[in-house]
Amino acid sequence: MRLVLISLLALAGCAASQAPDTAARAAFDPSYEGVETRLMDGDLVNFKVAMRGARNAEDVARYAECAAAQYTLIRGYGFARHVRTNVAQEAGIWSADAVYTISPALPRGLKTIDAEVTVADCAATGVPTI
Numbered sequence: 001m002r003l004v005l006i007s008l009l010a011l012a013g014c015a016a017s018q019a020p021d022t023a024a025r026a027a028f029d030p031s032y033e034g035v036e037t038r039l040m041d042g043d044l045v046n047f048k049v050a051m052r053g054a055r056n057a058e059d060v061a062r063y064a065e066c067a068a069a070q071y072t073l074i075r076g077y078g079f080a081r082h083v084r085t086n087v088a089q090e091a092g093i094w095s096a097d098a099v100y101t102i103s104p105a106l107p108r109g110l111k112t113i114d115a116e117v118t119v120a121d122c123a124a125t126g127v128p129t130i
Contacts, residue, residue: 029053032128033093035067040099044083045071047098054094057087063127064098069118070129072102079103082111 033050040046049063064085072080085098106112122129 028055030059032063035063035130037067037071037130043101043103045100045102047071047100048095049098050093050095052093054089057089057094057096060087060094060096061085061098062122064096065113065118066122066127066129068098068100068102069113069115069122072100072113072115073119074130075102077102077104078115079106080113080115081107081109082113 030051030053033052036048038046038048045068047064047067049060049067051060051063054060065082068080068082072078080100080102083099083101085096087094087096089095101107102115106114119129
């Protein structure tokens with residue numbers, strides 16, 4: 001009997017700890033406001049994105065990354081490297097100004113992305129690309 005009670009308490013603890021996470025996911029209802037893309041020089045590309053309903057800066061930076069990945073594929077390349085992202089929020093609108101390099105081969109650096117893998121992940125998580 002004691003083992004059953006301990007098991008039930010453990011399950012109740014798991015359910016309670018999952019409830020806030022589920023509520024947070026349900027409350028996340030982003031509105032993606034668009035992407036502006038500008039080729040700066042050769043393989044250097046600037047992406048400006050805007051969205052409403054972001055939970056934090058990571059959400060809008062992820063939107064920029066998804067745009068960069070799709071643009072990389074459109075240009076016939078397979079990889080991108082993150083250079084920098086500046087994020088701002090004003091009047092409920094989150095914006096990111098991100099710069100990536102694009103290349104046919106895996107570039108040097110720590111912040112590289114495989115464009116095909118990233119675009120597929122963006123589609124699976126509902127983040128639009130270009």
